[in-house]
Amino acid sequence: MSYYLATKKELIDWIQRLAAENQLYFPEKHGEASYRFNRVGPKSEIQFDRYIPTVVPPVKLLVPAREELLRFRTDAEGKTEVQPSLDTSFRVIAGVRSCDLKGISLMDLFFKDGVPDAYYLARRENTAIIGYSCNTPCDESAFCAAVDSLDHTEGADVYVTPVKEGDLLVEVKTSLGEKLTAGVDWKKCEDPEARRIGAVTARPEPFGRSFPAPLPDTMKIVADKYQSAVWEKHVKRCFSCGTCNLVCPTCYCFDVVDDLNLDAASGNRSRSWDGCMLPHFAEVSGGHNFRAEPAARQRHRVNRKFTYLPEKYEHGAVCVGCGRCGRQCTSHIDIFDIVTDLIQEGSR
Amino acid sequence: MKPKVAFFDFSSCEGCQLAILNCEDILLDILNLVDLVEFRMALTETAPRYDVAFVEGSIHRDEDIERILDIRARSTYLVALGACACIGNVQARSNFVAPAVNYGEIYGEEARNRVQVDPDYWDLWSHTRVRPIDAIVKVDAYLRGCPIVPREFLHLVKSLLQGTQPFFPPNAVCVDCKMNENECVLERGLTCMGPVTWGGCDSICINSGYVCDGCRGTLPHANVEAHIELMREHNIDDRDIRSRYRLFMGAEPIGRGV
Ligand code: SF4
Ligand code: SF4
Ligand code: SF4
Ligand code: SF4
Ligand code: SF4
Numbered sequence: 001m002s003y004y005l006a007t008k009k010e011l012i013d014w015i016q017r018l019a020a021e022n023q024l025y026f027p028e029k030h031g032e033a034s035y036r037f038n039r040v041g042p043k044s045e046i047q048f049d050r051y052i053p054t055v056v057p058p059v060k061l062l063v064p065a066r067e068e069l070l071r072f073r074t075d076a077e078g079k080t081e082v083q084p085s086l087d088t089s090f091r092v093i094a095g096v097r098s099c100d101l102k103g104i105s106l107m108d109l110f111f112k113d114g115v116p117d118a119y120y121l122a123r124r125e126n127t128a129i130i131g132y133s134c135n136t137p138c139d140e141s142a143f144c145a146a147v148d149s150l151d152h153t154e155g156a157d158v159y160v161t162p163v164k165e166g167d168l169l170v171e172v173k174t175s176l177g178e179k180l181t182a183g184v185d186w187k188k189c190e191d192p193e194a195r196r197i198g199a200v201t202a203r204p205e206p207f208g209r210s211f212p213a214p215l216p217d218t219m220k221i222v223a224d225k226y227q228s229a230v231w232e233k234h235v236k237r238c239f240s241c242g243t244c245n246l247v248c249p250t251c252y253c254f255d256v257v258d259d260l261n262l263d264a265a266s267g268n269r270s271r272s273w274d275g276c277m278l279p280h281f282a283e284v285s286g287g288h289n290f291r292a293e294p295a296a297r298q299r300h301r302v303n304r305k306f307t308y309l310p311e312k313y314e315h316g317a318v319c320v321g322c323g324r325c326g327r328q329c330t331s332h333i334d335i336f337d338i339v340t341d342l343i344q345e346g347s348r
Numbered sequence: 349m350k351p352k353v354a355f356f357d358f359s360s361c362e363g364c365q366l367a368i369l370n371c372e373d374i375l376l377d378i379l380n381l382v383d384l385v386e387f388r389m390a391l392t393e394t395a396p397r398y399d400v401a402f403v404e405g406s407i408h409r410d411e412d413i414e415r416i417l418d419i420r421a422r423s424t425y426l427v428a429l430g431a432c433a434c435i436g437n438v439q440a441r442s443n444f445v446a447p448a449v450n451y452g453e454i455y456g457e458e459a460r461n462r463v464q465v466d467p468d469y470w471d472l473w474s475h476t477r478v479r480p481i482d483a484i485v486k487v488d489a490y491l492r493g494c495p496i497v498p499r500e501f502l503h504l505v506k507s508l509l510q511g512t513q514p515f516f517p518p519n520a521v522c523v524d525c526k527m528n529e530n531e532c533v534l535e536r537g538l539t540c541m542g543p544v545t546w547g548g549c550d551s552i553c554i555n556s557g558y559v560c561d562g563c564r565g566t567l568p569h570a571n572v573e574a575h576i577e578l579m580r581e582h583n584i585d586d587r588d589i590r591s592r593y594r595l596f597m598g599a600e601p602i603g604r605g606v
Binding site: 031032034055056065066237238239240241242246261278279280328331 | 374377503509510517522523526527529531532534542543544571575577
């Protein structure tokens with residue numbers, strides 16, 4: 001573990017150098033009011049001053065919206081040859097905020113569970129992450145502090161914290177991080193812990209939105225409120241458009257399809273993002289749908305974040321508070337408001 | 349035996365058949381596997397039966413009704429090809445204007461009167477009876493969009509040849525849109541038919557900087573009430589909202605009702 005104090009310019013120059021030699025992704029301005037993790041080229045702007053969580057989280061670089069999993073071909077003798085399509089190219093994702101870092105840590109947990117997902121792991125093992133700590137809430141939708149993700153640093157190879165006007169504390173956390181920072185001529189930092197604590201205590205309090213109950217109580221309330229009028233309230237406006245799933249850094253569901261070529265002997269298998277808010281998600285053969293009503297789907301989504309997955313993985317909330325779902329819901333439905341309503345509904 | 353495939357058109361621009369001709373790289377392979385018995389008006393409609401009939405265009409006249417019933421009766425599997433056949437398309441906008449008004453505006457007072465009183469001109473009233481083909485006959489599969497999406501056409505053809513069930517997920521255009529990581533046009537103060545519209549088009553209109561106009565028709569679960577409310581929040585007045593719904597969806601219950 002190495003600690004440095006770098007200036008903003010030094011950090012940006014370093015990222016640009018890395019980008020010249022590697023596939024490097026950084027959140028760039030996109031459209032009127034959004035950001036997107038783009039491949040950095042010579043013309044890209046690297047800056048840390050303005051940011052709100054990107055349209056879709058950086059996890060898209062580990063599980064793309066659509067990806068080929070394998071190709072198959074059966075020859076004349078009936079022997080089938082299968083060729084997996086693994087992507088092992090090395091890449092760097094820089095400017096990953098704590099909410100998304102936690103999202104990636106959770107995805108690591110999910111995709112390693114059971115039969116480890118070779119496709120995810122092939123990408124993950126060849127990805128370096130440079131994290132960046134927020135010292136002010138990105139916007140009014142964020143509630144990362146309320147779900148304990150604001151100080152999440154695990155999963156980063158290098159983690160950067162702005163400590164004082166102009167100064168950046170650079171923590172090199174892994175051997176891959178050491179490799180990426182080899183040769184930098186930044187000032188060594190002798191008192192990283194004190195600097196970090198200084199930065200944390202200088203943050204506004206409360207940081208972003210907070211629930212009207214502490215997190216463990218909040219989670220218990222969500223779990224207890226399986227029957228609640230709140231589930232009906234917000235979905236009145238819901239389009240079941242799935243945006244809230246697709247933009248969530250901890251939603252991992254996908255759909256797998258086989259596509260057979262016209263020769264009926266070869267083809268490929270691919271997967272694409274899916275989401276539990278989509279109407280046919282829980283439909284099974286014969287046409288039965290386990291969650292035909294939007295309210296049932298909404299309840300399921302919220303419970304996945306606050307009850308089911310936390311219980312399964314013995315983890316805190318699986319919502320990282322990035323605010324993407326609320327920010328981008330076409331109908332302003334916000335998981336924060338749903339959970340707040342559940343808390344405020346009173347015990348039954 | 350190769351399946352017998354036929355193409356028919358009603359009121360349309362034939363752009364969807366053109367979209368199929370544009371699938372050059374795989375079209376010849378398909379043609380080797382099927383027996384194309386009728387294509388456009390090039391061949392006469394005489395084959396006794398079709399395994400698969402692709403029908404393009406919307407239904408307007410009484411003759412159209414007779415013809416589509418006949419095609420249906422001779423087809424095992426009938427596909428609505430493109431927005432005109434699936435939902436009526438833009439021409440259904442004329443359903444909302446009395447022909448006399450249109451003819452008066454374009455050809456003057458005399459035409460306005462004639463179209464009303466002269467039985468020889470009453471056929472022109474068919475312009476106010478634009479319907480999708482499923483208003484008349486049962487449709488087995490819908491290839492949506494104006495024009496259709498070649499990928500969906502190939503999926504359908506392959507599924508039929510391989511004896512599997514073609515599947516077009518009933519997902520909103522928003523799904524394609526997020527997969528393409530577009531900034532939602534609502535962020536730019538615009539409104540969009542995407543949340544109530546059948547996806548599968550790869551959100552091409554939004555990708556290229558425009559909004560979704562709903563050419564693929566409304567989803568079965570479309571929350572129209574919420575969508576109208578959303579448009580109102582964006583200060584779109586009710587007249588314009590109605591117009592948005594009638595651009596492509598005028599012949600759908602939703603467009604008719606708004
Ligand atoms: S983004 Fe909003 S409208 Fe779309 S499914 Fe989620 S809650 Fe419903
Ligand atoms: S549920 Fe919403 S706020 Fe929570 S992690 Fe997912 S997108 Fe972010
Ligand atoms: S949600 Fe929190 S951690 Fe994520 S970008 Fe906003 S302030 Fe930073
Ligand atoms: S731009 Fe339209 S299709 Fe895309 S997310 Fe927004 S409402 Fe949906
Ligand atoms: S974005 Fe909308 S208008 Fe454009 S092709 Fe898709 S459904 Fe049609």
